[in-house]
Amino acid sequence: MKHKASPNGVSSRAKVLTIDTMNPTVKKVEYAVRGPIVQRAMELEKELSEGMKKPFAEVIKANIGDAHAMGQQPITFFRQVLALCSYPELLNDSTFPEDAKSRARRILQSCGGNSMGSYSASQGIDSVRHDVARYIKRRDDGVPCDPDNIYLTTGASDGIVTMLKLLVCGEGATRTGIMISIPQYPLYSAALAELGAVQINYYLNEQKCWSLDISELQRSLDEARQHCNPRALCIINPGNPTGQVQSRQCIEDVIRFAAKERLFLMADEVYQDNVYAEGCQFHSFKKVLFEMGPEYSNTVELVSFHSTSKCYMGECGFRGGYMEIINLDSEVKAQLTKLVSVRLCPPVPGQALMDLVVNPPQPGEPSHEKFIKERTTTLCALAEKAKLTEQVLNTVQGISCNPVQGAMYSFPCITIPEKAIKEDNGQKPDMFYCMKLLEETGICLVPGSGFGQRDGTYHFRMTILPPKDKLKILLTKVKEFHQKFTQQYS
Template identity: 40%
Template sequence: MDYLSNTSTGCLNFCLAVTEKKLTAKKKIVGRKASEYIGQRMNGLEGVNPNVRGIAVSPLMHLQHLAGHITRQINLGVKKPFKEVLDISSGDPHKSGMKPITFVRQVLAGCLYPQLLKDNHLPLDVSVRVQKLLEVCDGNSVGSYTASSGLFHVKKSIAEFIERRDGIPAQPNHVFISAGSQKALMVVVKLLASGERETPTGVLTPVPCPHTLPMVLEDAGVMLVPYQLTEDAGWAIDPEELNFALKTHRGGCQPRAIYVSNPGNPTGNVQDRKSIEEVIGFAVREKLLLLVDEVYQDSVYENGRPFISYKKVLFEMGEEYSEMVELISFNSLSTACLGECGLRAGYMEAVNIDPQIMQVFDTVLCTDISTPVTGQLALDLMVKPPEPTDASFDVYTKEMSSSRCTLSQNAQWAHEYLNNLPGITCQPAMGGIYLYPRLESPSQLVHQAKMPEVDEDVIYCQTLLEEEGVLVGPGGLNPRNKADRYIRVCILVPPDVLKDALARLAAFHHRLWDNTSSHLCRKLT
C-alpha cells in the first residue's frame, strides 16, 4: 500500500509538473498566435476583403474632410481669408440652408411625439395623417421594426403614386423600400455580380455619372463599362456610343445591365421620348437589364421638356417591349424639392422581374433589418402630399413652388455666370440639381498635375477650398479625352449662398487664370 501510495504520489507530482509545463508552453503558443492574429487582423490590410480594400475613394470625400478640418480651425479662432466654408459640392439642400417642408416635419414630429396631438398644436389634416401612419406601425410606434422591404401601407402609397404618374398599374409587392436609393441599387448590383467566375459582370455606365456610382460597382465586384454622353448636345445619350462601349468591352466582361440617370446626375440632361425609346430598344437587342435612376424627377424646369418615366414609355411601346424588358427604377427622399437626405429612405420598382429574384431582393434587404421608419413615413408624405381641401395644402404648395423656383432661377443665373468666366464652358441644365462646367486648364494646373495620382480638377477644387473657402466637387476623368476637366456645382442652395460661393470662385479663377507665376505649384508642393 505504501509503495502504491508513494508511487501514486510520485506519479501524481510528475503528472502535475508535466501538465504545468504543457500549460505554460501552451500559453506561450496561444499568446504568440493571438499576437500574430491581432497583428494580421488589426494592424494591416491583408485580412480585409480584397474587393473592399480595392475600392477607390472618391476625391470629393477627401475634400469634404478637408472642409471639415478648415471649419474646425475657424471655430478655434484660426485666421482665414474667409469667415465660413460654403459647400456647393453635393446634393444636401438642408445643409446649405434650404428650409424643410413644414407639412413633412409636422407629421414626423407628431409621429415621434404623439402627445402633440392632444395639445392641438398641429393642423387637423396633419393630426389625421399622424394617426393613420401610427396605426400601420407595430405598437403604434415609429420605434418598431418593419418588414425588410418596408411597410405595406407605404409601398401601397408608392404604387398609387406611380400609377397616377404613368397611367399604368403598379403593384405594392413590386416596390422595395430601402435606406436610400443607392442602397437599393447596391442590392441589385450585387445580385448581378459574377462571383468567382473568371469573366466579371459589366454594367454600362454614363460618363459623367454620380460620383458614388463607381464605388458601388467596385464594392460589388462589377466592372464599370463607360459610355460617353455627348456634351455639345447637352449631355444627351448617343446610341452609337452605347454600341461602341458594348463592342469595346464585351471581351473583358459580360455586360448584363445599363444604368441611366434621368434627369441626369450631374449633367442636368432630361431625356425626351425618342431618347428613352432608343435606350429601351438597345436594352432589348442586347438583352440588358435597365437600371434607371429617376431621383430628380420632380426637378425639371426646362420649358417644353417634361419628365417622362421609363416605365411609361416602355408600356406605350407595345407588348413586344412592355412584357419582356426588365426594368428597375429608383426614387428617393433626396429628391430635389423635398431634400430629406438625412432621413435615408428610397425605393425601387421592379418591372418584369422574375418573382424568385424579387424574393431574393427581400432576402438581401433583410441584412439591414428594415429602413428607418421615419424615412418610410416621409416617403408616404412625398408620394401622397396634402389634398387641395386640406388645411396644409396652401403652405405646402407655396413651399414646394418656392423650392422649384429657386432651383430654376439658380440654374439659369449660374449657367450664365460660369460661362462668362475665362476658360469655363457650361452646358445649360434642364433638370436635376447640378451644373457640370468644363475647365480649360491653365498651365499651372497642367504642370502641378504631373504629381502622381493628382488630377487637375482635384487640384483646382482643393486650392479653391483652401484660398476661398468654397467646396465644389471634382468632375472626374473623361476616359475618352483625358485633357478635359470638370467641376460639379450644386445649385439647390439659397440664392445668396450660391452668389457668394460663385463670386469667391470667380475671384480665385481670375487669379489663377491671370497669374503667370507658379503660385499653385508653390501651394501644393
C-alpha cells in the first residue's frame, strides 16, 4: 500500500486509476465536435449569463448538427404519437388525430405489456423492423429488403461502432485497417483509436467538390497493405463534414472497387433526405449494388446506417437509428445479435420515432397535409441556408467554399497567413483561428484539423442550422473576423 502525507495530516493513498495507468487506447480517442473549443464556448455562455462583459451578446454554436437546439421545429405528428405512447390515457383525448392514435396503438401493441417501458428485442421491435424494411424497399424502387437484416440502434453511432467492433482483429502487420475519408466525421477516428484498428486515410478531392476518386482509394489501399490488413471501406454520403452528394456513377465505381479488393462496405447514409443542390440526388448504396446484378448483389458485404437525428426530423436527443446488413455471413450475424443483446435494447422511444420516420402519415390520413408542410418547410429552409452559406463565404478573400450539395455543413478552405501559422501558441493554426473567432465574436465552429485535411490546408466546419437571420449575422461576423485576422497577421 503506497501512502503519501497530505497537508491536513490524513494519509492519502496513491490512486488506483491515473492518467498513466488508464486504458491507453482511450487516451488516443479524440472527438473535435465536442472538444476544447466547445468547452470554451460553454464557459463563455456561463460567463455571459453571470453578467461578464464580452465583445458579443451571445454565443452562436454552429459546431454540431443539433437541429432543434438551433430552432428547427419537431414534426407535430411524431411528437403527438410519442406523447400517446408515453401516456396512453391520451388515446381517449379527442383532440389527437386518428392516424396518430392508430400509430401509437400499433407501436404499443408491439411493446411488452403495451408499455414503452419494457425492453424490446435486442435487434429492435419486430413491427418497427418490418416498417423499416418496407421503407427501404420503397426508397430503393422495389429492391427487396428483409426485416431480419434490420437492426435498430442507439443513433447511427452505435451501429457504426458495433460493426467496426466485429471487423477488428489481428496484430502488427495483420491488424485490421479501416479506410475512412479525409475529411471524416470524427466518430470514425475515435472508434478506430479505441478499438486499436489502423485508420487508413483516403482524401476527398476538394478541387472537384469533395468528390471521391477511385485512383485515390487505390493509392491509399496499396500503401496501407504494406503495414496492415485493410478490411473495410467507410463512406459518408451525403458527406459530413464536406456536404457533397455522391453521383450514382461514383457509388457504382466504389462498389466495384470494394468487390475487386475484397472490402466490407460501410455506408453512412444518415443525411439521405438532406440533398439541396440542383442535379444532385441521393442514391443508396443498397440500390446501386442491386442494380449492378447478382455478381455484386450476392457477394458484396454492405451495411448502411440511418438515424432519426438528421434530415427534416433532427431528433438527436431520442437516439434512434437503424442499420441494414447485406450479405453478412450468417455465423457473424448470430454473433452480432449476441453482441447487441448484452446492452439489452436501443431506447424504445427512439425506436418508436424511427418507426414514424419510415412510416409517416399517408395521403388521405388526417395528419398528412400538415406533415408534408412541416417537412417541406424545414427542408426548403435548409436548402436556402446551404446556398446562402456558400455564397457569403465565397465573397471573402481567403475563404473558398464548395457548394453545400447536401447534409448540414460547409467545410470551407481558409487561408491562414504565414505569420499566424508560425505563431507558437501550442495550437494548430486552425484551432488558433477558431479559438480567436470564438473569443472575439462568440461564434463556435470546429477547426478542420478535427476532421482531417490535407497537410498545409486549413478549414473549419460550420453547420447551416442557425435560423436564417442568425446565420446571416454569423456569416457577416466570420467575414469581418477573417479580414481582420488576415490583416493582423500579414
